[in-house]
Amino acid sequence: MRKAVDDEGVHAIVLPFLGHKEGPASLALELASAPLSPGLATRIRSVLGAAGRFDAALDKVLRSSTDGHAVGLPPYRASYVEALSAEVRKSGNPTKGAKVYASAGLSCVACHKLGQEGGVLGPELSAVGAGVPVELLIEAVLWPRRQIKEGYSATTLTTKAGRVISGYVQREDQQQIVIRDAATGKTQVIPVRQVAQRQDAGTLMPPGLTAGLLRSDLRDLIRFLADQKGSGPRP
Numbered sequence: 687m688r689k690a691v692d693d694e695g696v697h698a699i700v701l702p703f704l705g706h707k708e709g710p711a712s713l714a715l716e717l718a719s720a721p722l723s724p725g726l727a728t729r730i731r732s733v734l735g736a737a738g739r740f741d742a743a744l745d746k747v748l749r750s751s752t753d754g755h756a757v758g759l760p761p762y763r764a765s766y767v768e769a770l771s772a773e774v775r776k777s778g779n780p781t782k783g784a785k786v787y788a789s790a791g792l793s794c795v796a797c798h799k800l801g802q803e804g805g806v807l808g809p810e811l812s813a814v815g816a817g818v819p820v821e822l823l824i825e826a827v828l829w830p831r832r833q834i835k836e837g838y839s840a841t842t843l844t845t846k847a848g849r850v851i852s853g854y855v856q857r858e859d860q861q862q863i864v865i866r867d868a869a870t871g872k873t874q875v876i877p878v879r880q881v882a883q884r885q886d887a888g889t890l891m892p893p894g895l896t897a898g899l900l901r902s903d904l905r906d907l908i909r910f911l912a913d914q915k916g917s918g919p920r921p
């Protein structure tokens with residue numbers, strides 16, 4: 687794992703861990719056993735982020751190698767949102783924000799379409815600034831679980847064999863559940879009798895994606911989103 691420095695190598699190693707019940711815990715254990723370079727931590731974060739996975743133990747290991755000046759993930763506070771909104775309006779730089787948005791470590795592009803590019807796990811953001819005020823943009827990015835946009839509620843299935851599939855249920859009947867696995871992008875047909883546990887997973891957007899950013903980067907990112915009014919600048 688520590689030798690697999692390119693994105694694809696890391697992706698290939700991390701993905702199987704996500705498909706198993708005990709996977710995230712064993713990955714966290716393995717990563718905690720030796721110091722982790724910030725570059726590798728970022729790549730792993732990006733794979734987890736794009737797969738819509740959040741695991742507290744993994745998050746802790748990965749975060750310990752990020753910059754001490756980073757914003758982290760503060761608990762939700764209206765006063766925090768207010769202060770950041772004021773900064774966004776006053777000095778947010780959308781051009782710099784576009785670069786932050788497009789950076790691989792954040793994986794925004796993996797899930798959101800903006801302009802011509804991006805994935806489909808999350809809603810399109812091309813006009814998000816026209817419909818969503820700055821305060822709510824901040825909430826949506828920092829604490830996605832507080833308010834989940836309608837139609838974007840995911841499901842996690844654990845099979846009796848310990849497989850884990852997390853994604854959107856496409857259809858189901860009494861025999862089977864057809865689900866699109868967010869981690870692999872593949873549609874899976876799971877017989878109902880093999881399902882050990884079914885959980886409402888809420889939003890696939892992981893919390894804390896922006897935890898490694900500097901305050902100025904976070905401010906610029908939000909400003910960039912706020913400026914997306916359907917015909918604004920593209921990344």
Ligand code: HEC
Nearest residue numbers: 735736738792793794797808826830834835838889890891
């Ligand atoms: C794993 C997929 C995934 C990733 C990665 C992801 N998002 Fe999301 N995002 C979603 C989903 C799903 C929703 C809709 C459900 C919800 O409200 O959280 C969403 C909602 C949003 C919204 C609210 C949109 C609206 O119309 O209300 C914003 C803004 C947003 N994301 C920005 C970002 C940014 C910025 C990043 C990168 C830092 C990012 N997202 C990364 C999946 C993702």
